[in-house]
Amino acid sequence: MRKTALTLAIAALTAVAACKKTGENELQVQTPDVDVKTDTTTIKTPDVDVVKDTATVTVPKVDVRKDSAKVVVPKVKVKKP
Numbered sequence: 281m282r283k284t285a286l287t288l289a290i291a292a293l294t295a296v297a298a299c300k301k302t303g304e305n306e307l308q309v310q311t312p313d314v315d316v317k318t319d320t321t322t323i324k325t326p327d328v329d330v331v332k333d334t335a336t337v338t339v340p341k342v343d344v345r346k347d348s349a350k351v352v353v354p355k356v357k358v359k360k361p
Contacts, residue, residue, distance in 0.1 A: 307325060308320055308323075309322075
């Protein structure tokens, strides 16, 4: 299990190391060539706008009342011989 986690961590670091941020929403990625050379390709990432919105949720009204009930509990008496 530890060997697998270590292998995955090394692979992730290698993948991240091959990328370089060149500007706003642009990454430069080194891709392998057929001749075992590396070629640099620029990839544009999409713009993401995060907008907060409110929603109205209808919840049911729950009436909670305390109620008591009498329960008959048997008592056991043990006589010493």
